[in-house]
Amino acid sequence: xxxxxxxxxxxxxxxxxxxxxxxxxxxxxxxxxxxxxxxxxxxxxxxxxxxxxxxxxxxxxxxxxxxxxxxxxxxxxxxxxxxxxxxxxxxxxxxxxxxxxxxxxxxxxxxxxxxxxxxxxxxxxxxxxxxxxxxxxxxxxxxxxxxxxxxxxxxxxxxxxxxxxxxxxxxxxxxxxxxxxxxxxxxxxxxxxxxxxxxxxxxxxxxxxxxxxxxxxxxxxxxxxxxxxxxxxxxxxxxxxxxxxxxxxxxxxxxxxxxxxxxxxxxxxxxxxxxxxxxxxxxxxxxxxxxxxxxxxxxxxxxxxxxxxxxxxxxxxxxxxxxxxxxxxxxxxxxxxxxxxxxxxxxxxxxxxxxxxxxxxxxxxxxxxxxxxxxxxxxxxxxxxxxxxxxxxxxxxxxxxxxxxxxxxxxxxxxxxxxxxxxxxxxxxxxxxxxxxxxxxxxxxxxxxxxxxxxxxxxxxxxxxxxxxxxxxxxxxxxxxxxxxxxxxxxxxxxxxxxxxxxxxxxxxxxxxxxxxxxxxxxxxxxxxxxxxxxxxxxxxxxxxxxxxxxxxxxxxxxxxxxxxxxxxxxxxxxxxxxxxxxxxxxxxxxxxxxxxxxxxxxxxxxxxxxxxxxxxxxxxxxxxxxxxxxxxxxxxxxxxx
Numbered sequence: 001x002x003x004x005x006x007x008x009x010x011x012x013x014x015x016x017x018x019x020x021x022x023x024x025x026x027x028x029x030x031x032x033x034x035x036x037x038x039x040x041x042x043x044x045x046x047x048x049x050x051x052x053x054x055x056x057x058x059x060x061x062x063x064x065x066x067x068x069x070x071x072x073x074x075x076x077x078x079x080x081x082x083x084x085x086x087x088x089x090x091x092x093x094x095x096x097x098x099x100x101x102x103x104x105x106x107x108x109x110x111x112x113x114x115x116x117x118x119x120x121x122x123x124x125x126x127x128x129x130x131x132x133x134x135x136x137x138x139x140x141x142x143x144x145x146x147x148x149x150x151x152x153x154x155x156x157x158x159x160x161x162x163x164x165x166x167x168x169x170x171x172x173x174x175x176x177x178x179x180x181x182x183x184x185x186x187x188x189x190x191x192x193x194x195x196x197x198x199x200x201x202x203x204x205x206x207x208x209x210x211x212x213x214x215x216x217x218x219x220x221x222x223x224x225x226x227x228x229x230x231x232x233x234x235x236x237x238x239x240x241x242x243x244x245x246x247x248x249x250x251x252x253x254x255x256x257x258x259x260x261x262x263x264x265x266x267x268x269x270x271x272x273x274x275x276x277x278x279x280x281x282x283x284x285x286x287x288x289x290x291x292x293x294x295x296x297x298x299x300x301x302x303x304x305x306x307x308x309x310x311x312x313x314x315x316x317x318x319x320x321x322x323x324x325x326x327x328x329x330x331x332x333x334x335x336x337x338x339x340x341x342x343x344x345x346x347x348x349x350x351x352x353x354x355x356x357x358x359x360x361x362x363x364x365x366x367x368x369x370x371x372x373x374x375x376x377x378x379x380x381x382x383x384x385x386x387x388x389x390x391x392x393x394x395x396x397x398x399x400x401x402x403x404x405x406x407x408x409x410x411x412x413x414x415x416x417x418x419x420x421x422x423x424x425x426x427x428x429x430x431x432x433x434x435x436x437x438x439x440x441x442x443x444x445x446x447x448x449x450x451x452x453x454x455x456x457x458x459x460x461x462x463x464x465x466x467x468x469x470x471x472x473x474x475x476x477x478x479x480x481x482x483x484x485x486x487x488x489x490x491x492x493x494x495x496x497x498x499x500x501x502x503x504x505x506x507x508x509x510x511x512x513x514x515x516x517x518x519x520x521x522x523x524x525x526x527x528x529x530x531x532x533x534x535x536x537x538x539x540x541x542x543x544x545x546x547x548x549x550x551x552x553x554x555x556x557x558x559x560x561x562x563x564x565x566x567x568x569x570x571x572x573x574x575x576x577x578x579x580x581x582x583x584x585x586x587x588x589x590x591x592x593x594x595x596x597x598x599x600x601x602x603x604x605x606x607x608x609x610x611x612x613x614x615x616x617x618x619x620x621x622x623x624x625x626x627x628x629x630x631x632x633x634x635x636x637x638x639x640x641x642x
Contacts, residue, residue, distance in 0.1 A: 019111040020192050020225065023178050026108035028066065029101035030171045035065040035073065036098050037153050037164070043076035043088040044149040072097065085145040092139040098163070099134050105170040106130050112177045115229065126173065129166050137163060189224035189235075198233045201251050202226045204311035205235055208318030215322045215356035217411060222321060239324055249317060254304040256313060261297050267327045268298045270344065274320040274351060277313055278302045322358070323351040330357035333365035337387045338396050346397065350404045359408035363417045369403065372421070376428050384432070389498070391431045392439075392491035399431050439491050439500050440557055443507075446484035447551045449477055450507060453514035454544035454620070460521045461537050467522035474518030481511040499634040506630065509623040510547065517616035523609050531596045532610055536617070539589035543620040546582035549575055550624045553631060572632075579621075579628040586621030590614045 035058075042058055058075060059068075067073045072093055080087040106127055113123035137152065156165035184191035186199050187206035194202065206224065213222050226235045232252040239247055248259045258278060262268040265282070272280040278300030304310035327347065334343035334357075350357050364371070373384040384390040391399055403424055410420040453474055460470040488504040491497070517540075553575040593614040597607050 019108070019115055019117075019177075019227065020181055020183070020190065022104075022108040022111050023174055023181060026105040026170070026174045027178070029104040030167060030174065031065040032067065033098055033101050033105075033163075033167050035061055035067060036094050036101075037149075039073060039076060039094060040088075040091070040144070040149045041153060043079060043091060044086055044144055082143070085143045085148070087141075087143045089142055091142045091144050095137050095139050098137050102130050102134060102137075102166070102170075105167075105174065108177070109170065109173050112173075117177050117180055118173060122173070126166070126170060129161055129169075133161065133163050133166050186226070189226055191226045193228040194226060194233070195228060198226065198228055198251075201233055201311065201314060202235060204314040205249070205318040208315035209237070209321060210318075212319045212322045212354055212356070214412060215354070215358055215408060216325050217358050217362050219325050219358060221325055237318075237321055239321055247321065249314070251310070251314075254307070254310055256302045256304065256310060256317075258300040258302075258317065259297060260300075261295050262324075263295050264328045265296045266331070266344075267324060268296050270327065270347065271320065271324055272298055272300060273348070274323070275300060275302075275313065275317060319354070320351065323347070323356055326358060326361055330361055330365070333361065334400060336366045337369055337400065338393070342397050346400055346404065349401060350408075353405070355405050355408045357404060359411045360404045362411060363407045363420050368421065368424070369400075372425050372428050375425050376432060379425075379429060390428070392497075394490060395431050395438075399428060402427055436497055439488055439497055440554065442484055442488045442491070443500065443504060444551065444554050446481055446488065446504060446507060446511075447547065447554055449481045449484065450511045450514065451544070451547045451551055453477055453481075453511055453518070454540070454547045457514050457517050457521065457617070458537065458540040458544050460518060461533065461540050467524075471519045471522050474515045478511050478515035481508060499630060503627050503630045503634070506623050506627045507550070510620045510627075513616040513619040513623070514543070517613050520609055520613050520616070524613075525606065528606075528610075529596070529600060529602075532593060532600075532602075532606075535589065535593035535596050536610065536613060539586060539593060539614060539617045542582055542585040542589050543617045546579060546586065546621045546624045549578040549582060550628060553579070553628055557631070576628050576632050579625045583621040583625040586618045590618035 038058060038061055062068055062073055065073075072090060077089045109118055109123045109126050112118035113120045136148075152163040154162055154164060155168075156162050181192050184194050184199070186194070186202045187210060189202055189206050191199065191202060202224075209222060209224065216222060221239055222237060224235065224237045226233060228234075232250045235249040235251070237247045246261045250257045250259075256278070258275070260268060260271055262271075268282060272278070272282075279302070280298055280300045282296060282298045284296055302310075302313055304313065330347060331340075331343050334346055337343075338346070347357055349355075350360075369387055373387060373390060376390065377384045387396045387399065390396075406423055406427070407420055410423065411417075456470060456474055456477070460467055485504045485508045489501045492500040492504075553572070556572045556575060593610065597610055602610070
């Protein structure tokens with residue numbers, strides 16, 4: 001475990017959880033000290049040739065101590081004996097390493113005393129002896145004073161302590177501690193001093209962890225250690241390689257307490273959201289042991305009603321950890337493709353479905369998506385400038401879900417990244433094509449609502465009954481039309497379908513005009529002159545005909561495309577021409593209404609209301625002609641700048 005992470009674990013839980021690793025490190029330090037003493041004895045030989053010969057003979061011992069690749073402990077170089085001692089290159093560094101290794105052995109005995117595996121007075125005595133002897137194991141340069149090596153390596157005598165004696169006693173204490181810390185393997189976790197109940201709780205945690213851990217793929221991490229510390233079981237997981245990213249769970253009775261440290265607050269909040277049963281608090285933590293570097297600490301508590309509920313949350317806790325590895329990296333990658341809120345939601349979805357995000361990163365993340373867009377552009381000849389431009393906002397999120405799933409399942413089944421890429425290219429092309437279909441479906445739904453509004457206005461003018469109800473229905477339908485326009489604009493994005501943003505907004509102006517007409521009809525007098533009513537009805541007929549022809553134009557798009565048959569293209573062109581005719585007809589009908597009002601010398605109220613209804617209905621023909629032309633331009637490939 002990295003030193004910084006070990007310090008954080010120690011701060012969060014005390015040293016008990018680290019005791020097994022500290023004992024292992026202490027035993028390794030013991031081996032290094034013993035070799036270092038042999039090295040010093042060889043270097044302190046009476047002649048240069050003796051030193052060289054003894055150095056050569058140390059190689060086997062050096063390898064056993066695990067120092068074969070440590071250049072500090074290479075065979076002693078030529079020595080120079082003077083009046084005050086022997087000058088040996090690297091001797092000062094070797095003695096400094098001995099002091100460090102004494103500290104490692106002492107850290108293990110201190111932790112054992114804290115865990116009540118070693119008498120506290122014995123641990124204090126060992127530390128006192130280390131401080132005294134440590135002052136003797138120090139050189140300001142590489143000159144070894146005469147007799148120093150002999151004093152360090154001899155056994156204690158006549159009440160005089162020595163380095164050799166201290167190391168022997170520390171080694172004996174560590175062996176005794178290790179014998180009482182026999183490792184217990186539980187579903188891949190290292191356990192120490194565990195009861196049968198502890199093993200059951202740890203097994204629940206590991207069920208979740210082992211189920212999802214393959215989703216980390218080649219990333220290191222998720223090693224678990226558990227230890228019984230007095231009345232509590234402590235479970236620690238290193239998660240990934242980030243040094244300040246540590247998880248510690250303690251179980252005491254039916255209470256589960258989870259402490260997680262992280263340098264990323266948003267990741268900590270995401271983790272807490274995965275375990276909503278726990279009551280969470282978050283704080284900023286600064287440690288003087290970590291050079292005043294700050295990190296965040298989240299603490300969650302769950303009081304289980306029974307053991308089954310406790311094990312269920314422990315399993316979910318274990319299963320959640322893999323989704324924290326490279327979480328921030330994945331969030332940034334996804335945020336380059338969709339809004340940040342959608343990126344976090346995607347990570348939540350990937351965790352909910354136990355798909356994960358590591359597979360997505362393994363195959364290239366947003367870089368891969370950029371390559372997919374470039375390939376799709378070459379295949380279709382369309383400029384896919386971004387994922388959202390190609391498939392719309394909603395389509396982008398849906399595609400990324402599929403990319404997360406495909407990458408994860410593909411890698412787990414042994415597919416190569418190239419094979420996964422091919423699958424995703426096909427998926428992107430299919431979604432790009434289906435995006436155009438969905439836009440057309442929405443445009444038809446929207447046009448159908450506008451047609452309903454036109455027929456409603458026409459009926460209201462003819463019957464002039466229930467005009468107030470007509471206005472309310474028109475308002476509700478116009479609101480539905482607005483929703484359809486929003487969906488079209490969202491899906492059209494800014495890519496090759498962006499013309500639909502302008503088209504849909506234009507057609508919605510017709511919906512607005514018809515809703516205004518429906519509202520004003522209720523204020524027409526009951527004794528409306530027949531020629532004015534007939535004129536408004538003819539105007540409404542032409543407006544409804546324009547909407548109907550626009551609907552037929554959209555239906556024709558199902559078969560019209562580049563390279564379409566001549567008769568299909570002719571039918572499409574004829575419908576555009578029909579919209580021209582409808583626009584002229586509404587213009588003419590609106591003028592007839594105005595002329596009738598002028599001939600009868602209508603009062604101001606009638607003139608205002610009837611004139612406004614006429615203008616509303618005439619506007620329908622205008623906006624639908626413009627929309628039809630835009631549709632025609634879009635089909636012919638003459639893209640508009642939105």
